[in-house]
Structure formats: structure tokens, C-alpha cells
Amino acid sequence: MKTIMSSAGRRSTILEVARLAGASKTSVSRYFGDERERLSPTLQDRIAHAASTLDYQPNQMARGLKGGRSKLIGMLVADIRNPFSVAITHGVEQACRQYGYSLLVCNTDNDSEQERQHLDLLGAYQVAGLVVNATGSPETQIQAFIRHGTPVVLLDREVSNVDAEVVGLDNQLAIDSALDHLSAQGYQAVLYVSEAPEQSSTRQRRLACFNQGAQQRALSHATLLLTGDTNTRQALSHFLATHPQHACAVLCGNGNVTLTVTRLFQQLGLPLGQVGLMGIDELDWCDLVPPGITTLAQPTDAIGKTALQCLRHRITSQTSPQPTTLSFTPTLIARGSTRR
Amino acid sequence: MKTIMSSAGRRSTILEVARLAGASKTSVSRYFGDERERLSPTLQDRIAHAASTLDYQPNQMARGLKGGRSKLIGMLVADIRNPFSVAITHGVEQACRQYGYSLLVCNTDNDSEQERQHLDLLGAYQVAGLVVNATGSPETQIQAFIRHGTPVVLLDREVSNVDAEVVGLDNQLAIDSALDHLSAQGYQAVLYVSEAPEQSSTRQRRLACFNQGAQQRALSHATLLLTGDTNTRQALSHFLATHPQHACAVLCGNGNVTLTVTRLFQQLGLPLGQVGLMGIDELDWCDLVPPGITTLAQPTDAIGKTALQCLRHRITSQTSPQPTTLSFTPTLIARGSTRR
């Protein structure tokens, strides 16, 4: 014997609230919009009471349709499993909630086809703003958003021909700090390891800064790109072998690289510190691998929050983008891996 | 001299496509809905052409409004910075994209007030389904979703009085495997470390299984809860001190705990392996801390995808929940930390 739950609960509408409160749709709408003070205290009370009785909540779909924009912020993330991305997402999400937005998180897994699809969908949801950590170069699609009047902020990676603020690390400063630290610690030859730079302006920039900075400091240097087919272990050994007379160090372009290289060090039995190791991006475990891995930490929360601030600013003041680059300063966390 | 971009691009509507194609709104709607085959090939072509000319894409807000449901899946995550949660989110997100849904990710930071707010919003967006990794006990709110006909799936954690599938690890099996492994390795006294169990049914269950399982195996055992005020370092030392005649091991209830305890081991200078260490949840760095930390890995991707399958099943077949528990089998990854 089953109890039939016939009240397959429709959610209540503005009209029902209006009726119960003895008011008009318009007044109820005003109450829940930002014109509550235009209503007499009496009416406010009646509406408040009716709404809570009916458990009313404005339908965001209807609002979005009517207003031409939703209260959604779209966020495109290149790799959601990267702790750095997660940390930033966390910052963005917090800021969203604070201002009544919800976050539509779209992970692209570094695949531009997925990126394209996601951007299409985000368009269809008429997002109020877009935070993009790009994979490929979705120029045209992003331009379309901008043309439609949707504010866009680029996170960490630039996209060519897109006029939007870029929020991220000061890469020049990061690389400089790293090289300064390494040479201060007495390392004379540095290998920079990076993932494929084509995908990301940041990777390119760090690579360029590295080459330039290493040269300025008269450091022996080389670079290694982690592509699928190179034998990284061999490349690393080779670098060490060609610099027998120097104290060698490896600088990792991001957290993923640090992970890979640390594994490599262990496989090769390289003593951390004697061969220096340093990475951009702080990770949970950097203090756990003895004697600790030196890193440059990014202020992820600040970056995320700033990204949303940019959007909010442009959403409210309808100004067009002032293609600035907002660069944040990394924090050096020195540990044993760069102590000889 | 500035070029004024006066075409502050409105996106094109179904009506415009209809006009350009010389067809009716209805036909265009059918084309983009799932009744394309009802249209004559000629008409399909005309519409396709018009749509691509105008760069048309159906407005999801309008669709959602009309249909009473959006193509959004809401996901409530207790702690988005936990790699385990991220891995599952990744699985859910992939599955969503595959079926044309978008994922509204809501992080609660283990705060039930945030959870409440987020659930409200998700309601307002008329999500097609809800994946909940609960923090507190949002019983009433979730019941409201179910009453409204929105399918709900619980992830990892149950919520009392909510009839919904629970997708997650087979905790009994996990604890049993762990204890079997530990005692096979010769450990005789085991300390189970967990975060506050009030928040999470899973933590409670693992704790209970541990106590029962340890007793059955005649292991000396104790538990330690990581709350803010306990001196965990002291507690751990105390456990070791009270079992001088036994080979001791620590079992960690989840990834966060593993991180904390590993730090503790280092602070105390405990030799990994001689004092055993084992954790539930596999983490990036578990093979990096010498001699490697033994873990039970959860099939996160499968869990995430299954969660969405459940939703889809219930979205399409409108059946009411069959409050099953879908339990997944953990994989033991044995490393040096449990080798004496």
C-alpha cells in the first residue's frame, strides 16, 4: 500500500504570492528586485509573509529570459584536476556567492573542441560574465561574447586579439625571483622544464623570461619541454652530464612539471639539494618530500577574487575593457631542495 | 579615432531564423528539438542554412522557462579543494557534457549555511538533477527537490530521511581490506585517524567498521579524531608509547588525514614502515614520500559517472528513487609505508 504523493510540488510563482498578499505581480517583483524600499511597509510585510508561506523563490530562468542575462558566471578551466586551477576556482566561486552569482564550471581538459562546445553553451545560458583560462585560441568565440556585451576576463593565459583584462602571476618577476634564489644558493647551471608552450601564453612567457634571465645572470642553461615522445629521464641525465663542473638545478614551470620532475629525481636517485629543484606553484606535498621542495606560491585566492571583481566592475559600470594585465607577486617558499 | 562597434550584437532568435528560412517558429523549434526527422529534407536544409547564417543557438533560459526544467545539473561539493572531490567532479562534469548538460558546481566549504544558500539557488535554476556531497543534514531542502520531481543522487555521504541513491565507496570493504593488509604485514596495533565524524555518514561508517574489524582481528586499536583543539601530535605519541610491545600502524580515514598524519610522522621523526602508515584515497604524492605511502584508491571517475547515470536514468524514466547504495571497490596500492 503506497501513499501517493499527489502534490508533485510545483514551485510557487510570483502570481500566487501576489494573490495571497493581495498585491500585484509588479509589487512582488519589486519586492524581490532591488526596489523594495519603494513599497509601503505594510505591503512589504504582506508580501514577505505570503512569500514565506508559499516558500516562494524567484525563478532565475524567467528572470534570465526577461532580462537578457542570467546571474550565472561562466568559468572555463583548462585542467580542473590541477590543484592550482582548483585553488583559483575556489576563489572565484567564493566571490560569486558573495555577490549572488552562481558559477558554471566548464572543464576543457586542455582540449579545444571541448572548449568550443562549452563556450557555445555558456553563450546559450546568457552568462553575466566569463572567466577564461584558455586552452587553445578561442578568439572568435570570445570576441562574440565581448560583442554581445558580456564581460570577459582572462585567467593566467592570454588569448590573442582579445581585449580583456588578464589576471595572473607576474611571470617576469616569478622567473627573476627563481633565478635570483637559485644563483644566490650557488647554482650555476639551470635547466628549465615546461609543458608544451604552444597551448599557453604563460608557458611561453616564462620560457622566454627564463632564457633571457639566465643569460643576464651568466648562468649555464637549457630548457626541456615535456611532450609525450621525448625521453625526459635521458634528457635530464644528459643535462647533468654536460655540466659536471657546475652546481646544477632544475626549475619547473608549473605544478605538474614539479610532480613529474620530482618523480624523475627519485628514479635517478638524485639527491635533492645537491641537485637543486624548484617549482612554480605551491603544492600540498612540497614540504613532505625530504628535504622539502622550494616553490614560488601564487596568491590563488586573490587571483580568483580579483578576476570576479573585474567582471563585476564591468557588469555594473558597463565600461568597455581596459586591457590591463593584473599581475600578482609570487611568494618564495625556500626549502631544502635548493640548499646545497 | 575610435571605431564605434554599434552592432552591440544581440543574439539572434528563433523568429529571425524562421523568417530567413521562410518557415514557422514551430518548425525551427522542431529542428533544434528532437523532432528534426519530422521535417521534410528541404525544410531542414533551409533551416540549417538560415541558422548557420545567423549563428543561431537556442536560448537555454527560454527553454528552461517553458519546459519547467533547465539542462543544468547542480552539484554540491563539501570541499572543492579536496583532490578526491575534484576527481569526482571531473567525472561528473565529463558525463554531463556527454549528455548535453552543464554543471553548476557549488562548493560549501563544509559550511551548512553556504549549503543552504546554494540549494536555494539551485532550486531557482530548476536544475534537471542534483548531485549532493552533503555537509550538514539538509534534509528538508533536499526533500523539497525530490517532491518537486528533481532527481537527487547522494555522493559519498548519506543524508538521513532522504530517499535517494547513494553512490560511493564500499566502506566496509575498504576498512576490511586495510585491516587485512595491515595485519598481513605484521602490524598488531592500529590507530585510526579521522576528521570529525558528525558531518559525514561516511566518516561514521568507516569509524564503526574500523572498531568492529579491528576487534574481530584481535588487533589492539584506538581512534583519534582531528578536531581543532586536540593535540594530535601528543595523541599519536601516546598511542605509540602505550603499545611498546606491538608493531604499530596508523590508518587514515581520508586524504586530508593522510596529509596531516604524514606531516606528523615527519615532525616526530617516525620511520615510515617501521611505524606503518596507510590511507584511504590515493594522492599525487603518495609515491613521492619515501618509501611511498600505501593507499586505497577510489575509482573516482567511475563514481562520478555513475552518479550522473543515476540521474539520467531517473530524469528519463521518471521512476521514483530506488534507494539503493551503489558501492565501489577500492584498489589497494601497497607501498613502503606498510612494509616493516
Place this chain on the structure above:
DNA sequence: AATCAAAATGGAACCGTTACCATTTCATGA
């Protein structure tokens, strides 16, 4: 050629809001 069912297409109402404009209410000063 006439008939008829099936296939193809279109008209219009409605989903739940908001925003413009119109109307009512109210307090104020002449």
C-alpha cells in the same frame, strides 16, 4: 478524379518574470 489517412507545416497560447506607463492614494499648501 475523388477520397482519405498520414505527413508536413503553421498559429497562438503559455512558461514566470520585468519594465514601461497608467492609475490610485496621500500629504501638503493655498
Place this chain on the structure above:
DNA sequence: TCATGAAATGGTAACGGTTCCATTTTGATT
């Protein structure tokens, strides 16, 4: 008391789709 403007409130047409129902077209059958 009445005019007057401001404040408070309400009516109604969109917003961009979907869906029911009606209409037209098509092709097969007699």
C-alpha cells in the same frame, strides 16, 4: 476644501522558446 505633485500600486506587453491543436500538403487507394 480643493488643487497639486509625489509616492505607492497596478495593468500589460514583451522576453524566446515549446506544445497543443488546426490546417495544408502529399501520396496511396478506389
